[in-house]
Amino acid sequence: MGVCWSTKGKAVNPVFSATSSGADSKSRSKGFGGISRGTSHTSLASLSLTPRSEGEILQSANVKSFTFNELRCATRNFRPDSVLGEGGFGSVFKGWIDEHSLSPTKAGTGMVIAVKRLNQEGFQGHREWLAEVNYLGQLHHPNLVKLIGYCLEDDHRLLVYEFLPRGSLENHLFRRGSCFQPLSWNLRMSVALGAARGLAFLHDAETSVIYRDFKTSNILLDTNYKAKLSDFGLAKDGPTGDKSHVSTRIMGTYGYAAPEYLATGHLTAKSDVYSFGVVLLELLSGRRSLDKNRPSGEHNLVEWARPYLMSKRKIFRVLDSRLEGQYSLVGAQKTASLALQCLSAEGRLRPTMKEVVSALQQVQPIKDAERTTHVKHAQSFSHVPELIQRRSIEGGSLKETYPRPSISMLN
Numbered sequence: 079m080g081v082c083w084s085t086k087g088k089a090v091n092p093v094f095s096a097t098s099s100g101a102d103s104k105s106r107s108k109g110f111g112g113i114s115r116g117t118s119h120t121s122l123a124s125l126s127l128t129p130r131s132e133g134e135i136l137q138s139a140n141v142k143s144f145t146f147n148e149l150r151c152a153t154r155n156f157r158p159d160s161v162l163g164e165g166g167f168g169s170v171f172k173g174w175i176d177e178h179s180l181s182p183t184k185a186g187t188g189m190v191i192a193v194k195r196l197n198q199e200g201f202q203g204h205r206e207w208l209a210e211v212n213y214l215g216q217l218h219h220p221n222l223v224k225l226i227g228y229c230l231e232d233d234h235r236l237l238v239y240e241f242l243p244r245g246s247l248e249n250h251l252f253r254r255g256s257c258f259q260p261l262s263w264n265l266r267m268s269v270a271l272g273a274a275r276g277l278a279f280l281h282d283a284e285t286s287v288i289y290r291d292f293k294t295s296n297i298l299l300d301t302n303y304k305a306k307l308s309d310f311g312l313a314k315d316g317p318t319g320d321k322s323h324v325s326t327r328i329m330g331t332y333g334y335a336a337p338e339y340l341a342t343g344h345l346t347a348k349s350d351v352y353s354f355g356v357v358l359l360e361l362l363s364g365r366r367s368l369d370k371n372r373p374s375g376e377h378n379l380v381e382w383a384r385p386y387l388m389s390k391r392k393i394f395r396v397l398d399s400r401l402e403g404q405y406s407l408v409g410a411q412k413t414a415s416l417a418l419q420c421l422s423a424e425g426r427l428r429p430t431m432k433e434v435v436s437a438l439q440q441v442q443p444i445k446d447a448e449r450t451t452h453v454k455h456a457q458s459f460s461h462v463p464e465l466i467q468r469r470s471i472e473g474g475s476l477k478e479t480y481p482r483p484s485i486s487m488l489n
């Protein structure tokens with residue numbers, strides 16, 4: 079291992095035959111910018127609807143092609159104690175590379191990276207790996223995680239990302255322990271806004287991109303708790319022309335998928351808006367979208383919370399007790415009302431993500447400052463006027479993933 083970081087592995091840029099392509103996504107043209115390490119510019123893809131082969135996708139992605147040996151060295155042979163987390167795709171390891179040459183460096187020097195290693199066999203894993211390179215290789219935005227590179231060598235499939243030191247929103251909201259203090263109200267609102275901006279950016283691309291897997295584990299946080307969307311393995315190009323939806327196999331995560339998508343497989347940007355509503359509700363309540371440890375009647379967060387969201391007087395029943403009353407009451411009411419709109423049964427009644435961004439801007443601490451009433455749980459509410467699963471399950475069998483939902487083929 080000692081020689082690892084001095085080894086300049088040859089960066090192979092593999093070219094694969096179109097027949098081995100696993101991408102089910104439409105392609106977009108090679109485009110804008112290079113890999114924008116250290117920059118935070120926003121790029122919108124100039125999209126082409128010409129389907130591309132795997133080789134074209136890999137060659138046009140503005141990211142580095144790593145050798146497996148380089149990533150083995152960068153992660154100290156995928157040391158178990160450097161595992162950052164595990165998901166349906168595989169394990170994620172912490173590693174180090176030189177900021178300029180992107181060659182592996184000694185642990186603790188250079189730039190920190192997160193290396194995701196596919197441990198699942200089969201076509202679906204490869205397809206998600208390729209979709210991730212396809213989308214993140216071209217879409218750049220401050221609220222999307224940066225893809226630095228990939229490795230495809232023999233059976234190895236890896237993805238290399240910027241390292242987000244605070245990990246996933248899921249950990250911050252639901253993990254207990256000294257590492258995870260409850261997120262403050264202000265941070266929750268700022269995370270919601272950042273994630274909303276990421277989704278709005280995807281939907282507003284020239285050909286909109288539907289993310290399809292919006293959930294707390296896919297929202298990563300940087301040092302300043304800025305939210306970045308990760309995991310584009312299920313992303314799809316949105317409908318074009320006069321089409322209202324794209325037809326898909328039903329993929330996603332239990333507890334987050336929109337009802338009409340589950341029923342029909344018809345995917346629209348409004349499916350993402352529903353998932354956003356679920357996450358907003360998780361931020362408000364500190365409860366998981368599905369939790370069978372709760373009393374019966376409270377397993378499904380949306381079903382349980384909906385009646386309370388409809389009443390300003392009852393909203394406090396939904397709010398996370400770990401906030402200890404430290405929130406803006408007006409902000410909480412507006413946010414609950416927004417969540418309710420996002421969770422409308424009919425997609426057309428849900429706001430666009432652009433509208434969600436505007437609404438969330440109104441409840442950010444600075445804008446809200448004059449109206450902010452920090453209320454203590456005990457006093458508050460009697461005066462408030464009334465008003466206003468992972469992995470494809472081929473063959474269609476349902477797989478309950480509990481307590482942590484994961485991507486699944488949902489029917």
Ligand SMILES: Nc1ncnc2c1ncn2[C@@H]1O[C@H](COP(=O)(O)OP(=O)(O)OP(=O)(O)O)[C@@H](O)[C@H]1O
Pocket residue numbers: 162163164165166167168169170192194223239240241242243245246249295296298308309468483484485
């Ligand atoms: N770029 C990153 N920086 C820091 N930690 C990361 C990064 N990417 C992933 N992680 C950590 O690794 C965990 C696993 O990520 P992964 O995307 O593989 O699975 P998941 O999102 O948790 O689940 P699923 O497979 O259902 O999407 C994340 O929850 C997060 O804690």
Ligand SMILES: [Mg+2]
Pocket residue numbers: 165295296308309
């Ligand atoms: Mg993920």
